[in-house]
Every structure is written in C-alpha cells, then in structure tokens.
Amino acid sequence: DQQVKQNSPSLSVQEGRISILNCDYTNSMFDYFLWYKKYPAEGPTFLISISSIKDKNEDGRFTVFLNKSAKHLSLHIVPSQPGDSAVYFCAASAFTSNGGATNKLIFGTGTLLAVQP
Amino acid sequence: DGGITQSPKYLFRKEGQNVTLSCEQNLNHDAMYWYRQDPGQGLRLIYYSQIVNDFQKGDIAEGYSVSREKKESFPLTVTSAQKNPTAFYLCASTKGTGWTGELFFGEGSRLTVL
Numbered sequence: 001d002q003q004v005k006q007n008s009p010s011l012s013v014q015e016g017r018i019s020i021l022n023c024d025y026t027n028s029m030f031d032y033f034l035w036y037k038k039y040p041a042e043g044p045t046f047l048i049s050i051s052s053i054k055d056k057n058e059d060g061r062f063t064v065f066l067n068k069s070a071k072h073l074s075l076h077i078v079p080s081q082p083g084d085s086a087v088y089f090c091a092a093s094a095f096t097s098n099g100g101a102t103n104k105l106i107f108g109t110g111t112l113l114a115v116q117p
Numbered sequence: 118d119g120g121i122t123q124s125p126k127y128l129f130r131k132e133g134q135n136v137t138l139s140c141e142q143n144l145n146h147d148a149m150y151w152y153r154q155d156p157g158q159g160l161r162l163i164y165y166s167q168i169v170n171d172f173q174k175g176d177i178a179e180g181y182s183v184s185r186e187k188k189e190s191f192p193l194t195v196t197s198a199q200k201n202p203t204a205f206y207l208c209a210s211t212k213g214t215g216w217t218g219e220l221f222f223g224e225g226s227r228l229t230v231l
Contacts, residue, residue: 009157034219043121043207043222044160089159104175105220107152107160 003027004092006108014116019077021111023090026071030092034105035064035075038087047088048075080115087112119144123208123223130195130202131231138193138226140208147212149191150220153177154205163206166191195228203230 005024013019023033031052036044050057050064050073057064063076077084090108121142130136142149151163162175166185180199185191191210195202205227209220 004159006159036220041225041227043123043209043224044220045222046219049219091160104162104165106162109157109159
C-alpha cells in the first residue's frame with residue numbers, strides 16, 4: 001500500500017518554463033513533507049520541506065505548495081534549468097508528541113524531470 | 118569535509134552468499150538509516166538506528182541484518198535469506214532530537230546477485 005504517491009513517472013519541460021511535480025498521500029497523520037532531488041548513481045539531496053501549519057514554502061526557484069484537505073502537495077520550479085534534470089522524490093513524515101518529526105520518512109516512487117535546452 | 122561514505126560502490130555476489138555493505142558518517146549524527154531503491158518503487162526503509170546499540174526494523178527488514186556498535190558506523194548485511202537482493206542501497210543519517218526531517222544520504226552501493 002503506497003502511502004505517498006507520485007503518479008507521473010516522468011515530466012519534460014522546456015528551459016525557462018515552470019516545472020510542476022505532484023505528490024499525493026493517503027495517511028492523514030503525515031504533517032511534514034519534503035522533496036529530494038536525485039542524480040543517477042548518487043544519493044538523494046534535500047531540496048525543500050513544508051509542515052502542515054503552512055500551505056506554501058519558497059526557497060529561490062523552488063516553491064512547495066500543500067493542500068491538506070486534498071492530501072496533495074506540489075513542487076514548482078521556476079524558471080526550470082537543464083541542471084534541474086533529475087529524479088524528484090516526495091517524502092512524508094509525522095510529528096511526534098514532543099514536537100519533532102519522527103525519524104522515519106515514507107518516500108514516493110519519484111518523478112524523472114527532463115529540462116530541455 | 119563531513120559526509121556519509123558508503124562502500125563498495127558496486128558489488129557482485131553469487132546466490133547464497135552473505136554480503137556486508139559499509140556505511141560511515143562523520144557528521145556526528147545520532148540516527149542512521151538503510152534504504153533500498155528499486156525501479157518504480159521509490160526508496161523503502163530496511164532498518165534504522167536512533168542511537169548506538171539500538172536499531173529497529175523498517176518496512177522490508179526480512180533477509181537483512183544490521184549492527185550499531187559505534188555512532189559513526191551502521192553496516193548492513195544482506196543475507197542469503199533475502200529473496201531479491203539486487204538493488205541500489207542507500208545509507209542516510211540525521212540528527213536525533215530536534216530533527217527537521219532532512220536526511221543526508223551517501224552515494225549508494227549497487228549490489229548485483231549473479
């Protein structure tokens with residue numbers, strides 16, 4: 001049972017345009033979400049995160065939007081650059097009773113983004 | 118530079134053999150993790166350890182074993198009981214308390230069973 005779903009295995013975008021990567025989750029206990037970027041034969045690197053008390057978090061060209069009622073989040077990359085071509089993983093976690101995130105992330109299956117020059 | 122080192126990067130083994138993947142970190146992180154990546158299945162948690170001499174099973178622990186004798190080290194043994202061991206294995210670490218969710222990953226080890 002996939003608790004975190006990325007339904008688009010791949011996405012192709014022209015350089016300079018917006019890339020939108022989507023992620024859906026089923027577990028209503030999740031309240032902390034992260035995006036990771038992964039190049040081939042390398043480990044994923046952290047990109048951006050958002051907690052459930054927010055609906056938007058922005059970091060440079062990257063913005064994550066969270067719609068809790070729809071259990072949906074999206075990552076926007078504007079403008080897209082060829083160096084952004086990678087696999088993007090969405091991940092989710094839940095806060096513990098003492099306020100920190102649990103030490104266990106559930107990952108989606110990833111979306112391969114190709115930014116065409 | 119601080120980071121996570123996994124070795125070997127590529128490993129081949131015959132069916133029926135155990136193999137141990139190394140993971141070392143010098144980030145002074147308390148928690149360490151092993152994930153497995155298969156095509157179309159994302160990253161799945163095998164084992165994790167939040168403190169020395171303690172570890173917990175993840176979602177797919179069967180056929181694997183770990184130890185955490187030192188804070189810096191979290192080796193993973195893929196045993197002959199693991200039915201489909203060919204995969205890309207990723208080790209990660211993070212701070213313990215006050216954790217914000219950011220995992221730091223190694224570069225991975227690709228295991229191929231012949």
